[in-house]
Every structure is written in C-alpha cells, then in structure tokens.
Amino acid sequence: MIEVKNVYKSFKDVHAVRGISFSVRQGEFVALLGPNGAGKTTLVEMMEGLRKPDSGDIFIQGKSWKKSEKELRQIIGLSLQETRFPEKLKVREVLRLFASFFKLGTERVDEVIALVGLENKRQSLTKNLSGGQRQRLALATALLNRPQILFLDEPTTGLDPHSRFDLWNILQELKSKGDTTLLLTTHYMEEAQSLCDHIIIIDEGVIIKGGSLNELLDDQSHNLDELFIRLTGKTLTDNSNQVLK
Amino acid sequence: MKSLKNNQLYRLILCRFAETVREPEVLFWGIIFPVLISIGLGLAFTQNNESKFNILCVGTQGTELDSLLTIYGEKSEKKGKETFIWKVEDATLGNTTYHFIHSDWDNAIISLKRGESDIIVTDSLSKIGYHFDPNNAQAQLAYMKLSALVQSPTRIHSAQPQISPLTLKGVRYIDFFIPGLIAFGLMSSLLWGISYTIIECRSQRLLRRLIASPMRKSNYLIAIMFVRIVMNVAEALILLFFAWLLFDVYIQGSIGAFALLFVAGNVAFTGVAVLLSCRTSKTESGTGLINLVQMPMMLLSGIFFSYHNFPEWSIGAIKLLPLTALADGFRAIFNEGAGWLQVATPTAALFVLGAVCFVAGMRWFKWQ
Numbered sequence: 001m002i003e004v005k006n007v008y009k010s011f012k013d014v015h016a017v018r019g020i021s022f023s024v025r026q027g028e029f030v031a032l033l034g035p036n037g038a039g040k041t042t043l044v045e046m047m048e049g050l051r052k053p054d055s056g057d058i059f060i061q062g063k064s065w066k067k068s069e070k071e072l073r074q075i076i077g078l079s080l081q082e083t084r085f086p087e088k089l090k091v092r093e094v095l096r097l098f099a100s101f102f103k104l105g106t107e108r109v110d111e112v113i114a115l116v117g118l119e120n121k122r123q124s125l126t127k128n129l130s131g132g133q134r135q136r137l138a139l140a141t142a143l144l145n146r147p148q149i150l151f152l153d154e155p156t157t158g159l160d161p162h163s164r165f166d167l168w169n170i171l172q173e174l175k176s177k178g179d180t181t182l183l184l185t186t187h188y189m190e191e192a193q194s195l196c197d198h199i200i201i202i203d204e205g206v207i208i209k210g211g212s213l214n215e216l217l218d219d220q221s222h223n224l225d226e227l228f229i230r231l232t233g234k235t236l237t238d239n240s241n242q243v244l245k
Numbered sequence: 246m247k248s249l250k251n252n253q254l255y256r257l258i259l260c261r262f263a264e265t266v267r268e269p270e271v272l273f274w275g276i277i278f279p280v281l282i283s284i285g286l287g288l289a290f291t292q293n294n295e296s297k298f299n300i301l302c303v304g305t306q307g308t309e310l311d312s313l314l315t316i317y318g319e320k321s322e323k324k325g326k327e328t329f330i331w332k333v334e335d336a337t338l339g340n341t342t343y344h345f346i347h348s349d350w351d352n353a354i355i356s357l358k359r360g361e362s363d364i365i366v367t368d369s370l371s372k373i374g375y376h377f378d379p380n381n382a383q384a385q386l387a388y389m390k391l392s393a394l395v396q397s398p399t400r401i402h403s404a405q406p407q408i409s410p411l412t413l414k415g416v417r418y419i420d421f422f423i424p425g426l427i428a429f430g431l432m433s434s435l436l437w438g439i440s441y442t443i444i445e446c447r448s449q450r451l452l453r454r455l456i457a458s459p460m461r462k463s464n465y466l467i468a469i470m471f472v473r474i475v476m477n478v479a480e481a482l483i484l485l486f487f488a489w490l491l492f493d494v495y496i497q498g499s500i501g502a503f504a505l506l507f508v509a510g511n512v513a514f515t516g517v518a519v520l521l522s523c524r525t526s527k528t529e530s531g532t533g534l535i536n537l538v539q540m541p542m543m544l545l546s547g548i549f550f551s552y553h554n555f556p557e558w559s560i561g562a563i564k565l566l567p568l569t570a571l572a573d574g575f576r577a578i579f580n581e582g583a584g585w586l587q588v589a590t591p592t593a594a595l596f597v598l599g600a601v602c603f604v605a606g607m608r609w610f611k612w613q
Contacts, residue, residue, distance in 0.1 A: 050457055050613060073459040080457070084449040088267040089260055100256035101458045125267075141454075 001026045001149065001181050002047065007056030009042050016042040018205035019056070024198070026148075029175055029182040031192035033224065034202035035236055040185035041081055041153055043202070047183065048078050048151050060149065074102065077147030079138040081154045087127035091118055094126060095140055102145040112140040116170055132163025139170065150174075152184040156191060164191070171195055187236050189224035199224070203232050253460060257468035265438075265472055275480050279430050280487045283423060286549075287492050290418035297342045298387040299362040301353040308368040313398055314345055333394060337408050341390060363387040415497060415580035423488045424575030425548040427481050431507070432514050432542065432568050434480065436535050438473040439518035444531035447522075453613045462612065466519070474511050481507065498578035502585045502592075506578065509595035510571045516602030517567070523606040542568040567598055 002024040009017040016039045024030050032040045045051045047058055049065035049072060058065065060072055085094050095109045113122050116136040121129060129137065135155055142150055156164040172195065174180050186192055192199045193213055200210040201224075208231050209216060213224075221227035228236045249255055265271050302310065318329035329345040345366075348356065356362045357377075363384045364377040373395060377384035446452045455465060488494040496503055521538060525531045545552060545559075546568035555563060563569055570591040577583035 048457060050453065070459065073457075078457055080450060080454055083451060083454045085451065086260070086264055086446075088264045093260055093263060097253075097256045097260050098458060100251050100253040101460045103251055103253075105251050141458075 001028070001061060002183065003057075003059040003062075004043075004047065005057045005059075007043070007046060007053045007058060009039075009046060009051065009054050016205055017046070017053070020202070020205070020207055021056075022200055022207065022210060024181060024183060026181055027178050028198055029171075029196040030184075030198045030200065031196035032183065032185045032200050032202055033187065033189065033192045033228075033236070034185075035187055035234065038202045039205040040202055044151055044153050044183065044185050045080075048076065049073070074145065075148045076151065077142035077145060077149070078151040079135075079142045079153065079155060081157070083138055085126040085134070085137065088125060090123050090125055091129070091137055092122040094137065095144065098141045099144050104144060108144060112143050115143060115173075116140045117166065130163070132159050132166060135159060135163070135167060136170070139167065143174075147180065149181045149183070152182065154185055154187070156186070156188065164188075168195060189228075189236055193224060201228060201231065203228075208232065254464045254468060257460075257464055258471055261468045261472040265476060271438075271476075275430070275434055275476060276483055279426055279480065279484050283419070283426055283484065283488060284491060286422055287419040287488075290422075295340045295342065296386075296390075297344070298364075298391065299344045299346065299356075300387065300391065301348045301356060301362045301365045302345050303348055303350050303353050303365055303367050306347070308373075309371055310345075310366065310368060310373060310395065313395065317398060318345065331394075337410060343391065343394075364391070366391075417492075419488070419492045420494055420580050421551070421576065422549070423484070423492075423494045424579045425546075425572045427484060427507075428510065428546075428568060428572040428575055429543065429548045430480055430484065431477050431510050431571070433539060434477055435473055435511065435514040435518050436521065436539055438476070439469055439515060440522035440535050441528070441531060442469055443519075443522040444525050445528055447526045447611070447613075448528050456612045470515050474515070477511060478507075494579070496579055498582040498587075499584040502583065502588050503575070503578045505585070506571070506574045506588050506592050506595075509592045509599070510567075512599035513567050513571070513595035513602075514599070516599035516606065519606035519610075520602040521606075523610045526611070542566050545569070546572055548572060567595060570594060 004023065005021050007017055007020050008015075018039075020039075020043060032043065034040050042051065046053050047060070049069055052065075060076070063072060065072060089097075092109060092113065095112065096106065099105065099109050113119055116139055118133060118136055118140065121133055126134065126137065139152070139155065142152070156167050159167070168191065171182065175182070175195070182196075184191070184196070198210065198212060199216060201208045201216075209227070216227055217223065221230055225236055228234075314329040314331065318331045321328050321330055323344065323346065326346050326348070331343045331345065333341045333343070335341065346362070350365075353362070353365045357365060363381075364375055364387050367374040367376065373392075375388045375392065377388060379385060443452070446455075456462060485494075485496075517538065521534050522531065525534060545555070545563050546566050547553075547563070548568070552560065552563045552569065564573075574583075574588040574591040577587055581587075
C-alpha cells in the first residue's frame with residue numbers, strides 16, 4: 001500500500017530524515033513513534049506529497065506523487081500537526097467546504113459529524129471549540145472522502161487524557177471496519193501500543209527499530225518507553241506534556 | 246442546483262463571505278468609517294467657517310492698538326487675564342474673531358510655544374511690531390488679517406465686490422474628497438482583505454491543509470478576490486449614496502468610464518495584494534509590508550489634500566503612483582465630466598499593473 005525507499009531530506013544544516021525505508025500493508029495501522037524533532041513530521045509530510053524528498057522514492061499504491069498527485073489526493077485523508085481552521089466558520093461549514101473538494105454533499109458531512117461525535121457542535125464557530133473538539137474536527141475533515149489511507153500527524157498531542165481516549169475510540173472503530181490503512185505519528189507510547197499493529201521507532205532521522213509490540217519488547221524492555229531509553233538513552237515524552245485548552 | 250451547492254468554488258466563496266461579514270471590524274472600517282469621515286470632513290469644509298486668532302499684546306498699553314480695542318473690542322476675562330474680543334463680520338470670507346490678551350514677553354513666548362496663541366504684537370514708538378514664525382501658515386494669516394484690520398478698521402466691514410464666490414458643483418472640498426476616499430477605500434480594503442487573509446491563512450497552516458486536499462488553487466484565490474471586490478462595490482455604493490444625500494455629490498461624467506476605472510483599480514490593487522502576500526508567512530511582517538505600500542500612497546497621492554502642494558520635482562513621481570492615477574481619474578469623471586477617452590490611460594495602466602503584479606505574485610507564490 002505504501003512504500004518508502006531510502007528517503008533523505010535536509011533543511012539548511014539539519015538532516016531531518018536520513019535514509020528511511022519501510023512499507024505498510026493494506027488495512028494495517030502503523031505508528032511512527034519518536035520524540036519531538038525525530039523527523040516524524042518531515043517523513044509523513046513527504047508521504048502526504050507536501051514535501052519532496054531530496055533523494056529516495058515514495059510510492060502509494062504503486063504511484064508516485066510526481067506523476068499521480070491528483071489521483072492520490074482523492075484517496076488519502078490527512079490531519080496536519082496544528083492546523084487552525086478559520087475562526088469565524090462553523091463546524092458544519094468547514095466540513096461542507098472540505099466535502100466540496102471531493103464533490104460530496106451534506107449526507108456525508110452529517111455522517112462524519114456523527115462519527116467524530118460533534119453533533120452538538122455542528123453550528124459552533126471553530127474558535128469556540130476545545131482542543132479535543134478541534135482535533136476531532138481535523139479528523140472529520142480527513143475522513144470525509146472515506147480515505148483508503150489516513151495520515152494523522154500527532155493527533156492527540158496536547159490533549160487531556162479524556163479527549164485523547166475519545167479520539168482513540170473513534171480510530172478503534174475505524175480499525176474494526178478494516179477499510180482504512182492508518183499511519184500516525186506520535187510520541188505517546190500508549191497511543192502506538194493500543195492502536196497500531198506495527199510500530200516504527202524513529203530518532204534523529206533514522207529508524208531505530210520496527211515491528212509489532214510483541215516483536216519489539218523482550219526481557220530487557222517491558223514497555224516502549226523502556227525500550228526507547230535502552231536504544232537511545234533518552235525518554236520519549238520530553239517536552240510533550242503541555243495540555244491545550 | 247445540488248451540484249452548485251457542492252461546487253468547491255461556490256463553497257469557497259460562501260465561506261469567505263461568512264468570514265467577512267462575521268468580522269464586525271470589516272463592517273466598521275469598510276462601511277461606517279468612510280461614511281463618518283466623509284460627513285466629518287465634508288461638514289468641516291462646507292460650513293461657513295469662522296476663524297479665530299489669539300493675539301498676545303506685549304507692552305501695548307496706552308498705544309494706538311489699545312485705543313482701537315477700546316472702540317471695537319469687547320472687554321472680557323479669559324483664564325483670569327484681561328482680554329479684548331474683536332469680532333469682524335464678513336459675509337464672503339466668514340467671520341473672524343480676534344482675542345487680544347495682555348502679557349509679558351516671557352509668558353507670551355511660552356504661550357506661543359504651546360500653540361495657545363498665533364502671534365505676539367508689540368508697540369515701539371507707535372509702530373506695531375508682529376512676532377511670529379513665518380513658516381506657520383496660521384500665524385501668517387493672522388498677521389495679514391490683523392495688519393490690514395489695524396490699518397483700516399472699518400473697510401473690512403463693507404462688502405468685498407472683487408470676490409466672486411464659486412459654489413459650483415465640483416469645486417467644493419467634498420467634491421475633491423469623495424472620489425479620493427473611494428479610491429483610498431478600494432486600495433486599503435484590497436490590500437488588507439486579500440494580503441492579510443492569505444498571510445494569516447499561511448501562518449495558521451490552513452493554506453497547507455487546503456492544498457493537501459483536491460482543492461483547485463485557483464479557486465481559492467478567485468474566491469478571496471471575488472468576495473473582496475463585491476464588498477468594494479457595496480462599500481463604494483453606500484459611500485456614494487451618502488455623499489449624494491448629504492452633499493449632493495454625483496458623477497458628472499460617464500458612469501461607464503467610472504465603472505471601468507473602478508474595475509481597473511480593483512485589478513491593480515488585487516495584483517499588488519497577491520504579490521505582497523506571495524511568500525510571507527508571518528502576520529507581523531505582512532502588516533509591515535502592507536503598511537509600506539499603503540502609507541506612502543495615502544500621504545502622497547492627494548487623498549485628503551492636493552499633492553500639488555508638494556515640491557515641484559516630486560509631482561512627476563507622485564503622479565506615477567497607482568493610487569494617484571485612480572484618484573485623479575475618479576475626480577476627472579466626478580468633477581470635470583470626463584468620459585472614456587480622458588481616463589483611458591490611467592485605466593489601461595492600472596489593468597497592466599494589476600496583471601504584471603498578479604503574474605509575478607503567482608510565479609513566487611508559496612502555498613505552504
């Protein structure tokens with residue numbers, strides 16, 4: 001479904017991604033786990049076609065962004081890190097706008113509003129939404145076109161535990177239907193652990209280890225945090241405990 | 246109908262409209278403020294103005310001026326100081342009131358520095374001396390009026406047959422001001438409405454989110470420009486309506502030529518706005534850039550007062566500014582009855598400027 005082959009990307013003197021390769025199978029839920037600044041966002045933005053790799057290839061369903069951008073935009077769904085929707089638009093208006101890009105009508109809009117549990121907020125201005133509700137709106141825009149591949153860049157960063165749990169439930173439900181392939185970036189090990197079949201641990205632009213939870217843990221590392229400390233000498237969740245309102 | 250409702254351009258326009266009208270500031274600055282400022286300035290310049298001068302008299306007791314004041318002046322008290330008020334009526338130029346205040350030299354200078362008074366008058370051997378800053382127009386006027394009055398205190402009371410007042414439409418200040426205000430309103434609403442919107446959208450990463458969907462980039466820009474231009478038409482019509490209602494200002498020349506020049510102005514400043522916002526992703530630097538373009542034109546292009554007061558060498562350059570071309574073109578149509586031909590050059594130049602800036606802006610446009 002997704003194929004990443006030896007991808008490099010640098011910004012001025014920062015080597016953000018340094019030769020990453022992996023593949024994702026259809027219907028699989030994959031987490032890119034790593035601390036802030038590990039290169040997760042750069043990598044996922046290249047997979048979303050928003051940045052060009054300096055070298056290496058990325059194929060989605062065997063197609064490249066360069067040749068098939070129009071087609072690929074139709075089949076993926078995404079939520080970026082920290083998108084702020086126009087403050088003076090209502091939830092339903094934002095979704096109707098994004099639905100129009102896929103030529104979808106009100107029916108699908110109401111469906112995704114129900115799916116992410118924003119029924120009571122459909123007429124609220126986005127500026128009046130809480131952090132968790134904003135993330136659910138971002139997820140709703142990503143789900144409108146029933147994407148075959150869903151990219152979520154730190155979907156629960158800064159959320160309180162309750163909002164985080166709500167979002168996980170929505171994603172679990174999506175997983176149970178089995179139609180969607182998910183690639184999410186996170187620095188919360190619980191998120192990777194509870195949602196994803198496959199976990200890829202990234203630090204300083206390279207993959208340190210990848211596999212299912214069982215494959216990753218052993219006698220020396222009882223959880224992902226321990227594993228990460230053993231591999232890199234630092235913790236996963238540095239600077240990541242701010243809570244958005 | 247259903248396909249229109251799900252059309253992305255239609256939705257983008259609708260959202261942009263909703264965002265615009267939900268901003269109370271937009272309605273205030275775009276519609277209420279121009280009407281208020283035109284009423285304010287219109288009234289200030291159409292009322293028969295009464296001028297007032299404050300004159301400080303130093304050591305003039307018992308002199309010729311003193312005796313004139315006893316005859317024509319009215320004694321009163323102002324801030325505990327003895328004051329003579331001399332009113333001179335003039336049906337043509339407006340009434341003038343002179344306030345004569347006795348003072349010593351040091352206090353007189355302080356009062357002048359504070360702007361409380363216009364000139365200082367002294368008397369040396371029955372010769373009146375006038376002390377003021379010759380570069381201060383108000384002080385100069387006070388001197389000219391007062392010296393003429395002192396020489397022949399009764400003459401000014403009589404009618405002045407050599408002055409024939411012009412009250413024709415098109416020569417009043419309000420006639421000068423309204424077309425300029427329309428041009429200025431058009432420019433500032435496009436620069437802020439388009440540039441700032443794009444820069445803000447980029448800084449909030451919304452632009453990135455939009456292009457990550459199958460939205461056509463051109464539709465996004467068309468929606469922003471379309472909504473702003475429609476708002477401009479509404480704002481100009483409201484201003485025109487009030488100007489006509491309150492001051493009887495109307496378009497004396499070709500309405501078609503006015504409409505075309507209006508479109509050309511919109512094209513020109515839309516182009517400039519797109520160019521200004523093509524790369525910046527910080528709202529602070531965006532604000533600076535917009536001001537950098539807007540402020541010089543606001544001051545130089547003769548919106549509030551004629552640019553012919555600027556030094557001769559600068560006028561050629563000022564005339565090349567797009568806002569000058571637009572305001573002068575509007576004025577020619579409003580006040581001189583100009584038609585298509587007379588405004589063909591500024592109209593064409595503005596279209597070209599808009600197109601060039603737009604193409605350059607798109608060439609360098611940063612969507613992410």
